[in-house]
Amino acid sequence: MTDQVIDVTDLRRVYGGGFEAVRGVSFSVGRGQLFALLGTNGAGKTSTVELLEGLAAPAGGRVRVLGHDPYTERGAVRHRIGVMLQEGGFPSELTVAETIRMWAACTSGARPAAEALAIVGLSKRTDVRVKMLSGGEKRRLDLATALIGRPEVLFLDEPTTGLDAEGRCETWELVRALRDNGTTVLLTTHYLEEAENLADRLAILHQGRIAAEGRVADVVAAQPSQVSFTLPDGYFVGDLPPLGELGVSGHETVDGRIRLRTHELQRTATGLLLWARDAQVELGGLDVRAASLEEAFLRIARDAESAADAAEKETVA
Incomplete structure (x- = not known):
């Protein structure tokens, strides 16, 4: 199926004081695709993803997830998506099992808690309190809660931060399997190797705008x-x-x-x-x-920075 599960047109987000974090972003993601959203710190990645997740209303433009506005029609979207934030913020005194059961109780059509923990390799840590988990184990628990509702669309915000090399590779395999089974995935990551290995398509954000977008091979080949x-x-x-x-x-x-x-x-x-x-x-x-994605990313970021500086000087002149 090739229908667009995520469709974004001229998306804008403005914070208090008039700071425009997202400046006319447009892209689409087809069913069963993995789309990576890349950018330097402050490029607008998280601001964009929060709009897609329905956590805030855009200042302008249009966003549709599964054919619905994720903010105004949140009830039609929320139970069909999974969200893995950069940090979960779970109650530290709960055990892993208690945390996932609590999450399942708040989720429509939740898969069994034991199944969710098995998927992310936490079956042997069920009785451990969250505060005793390693950073990598907490990321696995974050992912388990994102998967508990069998999502059609999965948002992954820096999913492998804190994982060792083995844990990162295992997470990659899990994400590939989810995509191959039809789950649409939107990924943000600072690990360019991760995007190069996983993504079907990507966009590189710079100062709230898309500096490059397309298939990974095409973005790299242009450099x-x-x-x-x-x-x-x-x-x-x-x-x-x-x-x-x-x-x-x-x-x-x-x-x-x-x-x-x-x-x-x-x-x-x-x-x-x-x-x-x-x-x-x-x-x-x-x-x-x-050429590699890392080299392409650095060159695109430099070129975008130079173009922005030139435009600013021209405006001042």
Whole structure:
């Protein structure tokens, strides 16, 4: 099924004092997709997600979750979604079992508490008080409460914060299984590797606006790959073959290290290595790497920051 489960158009959120945290955001998420919302601190991720969850009314624009306004029609939406906040805030004196039973009692169509705890690997911690759990175990309990109602749409806000590498991988597998079974997932995370591994599509927010959006592979492919190396004494960039013939779109030299940017990595690397062989030149510390989501994220954030600064200067002028 390809119907849009989440549909956001020109969404805006303004806080007291006139601060506009979300500035005209638009995107959609299809059924059974995992959509990652990325951005630096203060980019507007949590402000956007809270509007989707129906925790506040937007200052402008339109949002629909499962075909309903999640704020004005909360009763039609709430029992069909699961929400994992950055911090659950459970009563510290309750045990794990008591906490999940309390949550189940407040949830329509709740799955058995034991089943929810088994899904997140807390079956052996049922009698432990919440205050005695590790940070990672508390995140697992947060996830168990989000899953208790068998949600059609699952909002995950930084779900693997505090988890070790094993716990993070186990959570990834669980989220993949939920998506594969038809659950629509909206994820916010600071771990770019997490988004790259899990997301079907993503949006990168910067200062309340979407700076890039699309399939993960397409967002990454739009950024250049990189070849970096040093040349022996007496050799300079000008001694290389014409950079245009190598498919190089830009270059820089930092502390004697040459970095070539290219959208044709094989062509660039092959031409460079053939030149080095024929010229009997050793390329020191040769590093050839395809673009990654981390590099794409950093470049998009820098470009968006530069564009915002330029616009601000033009306005002042």
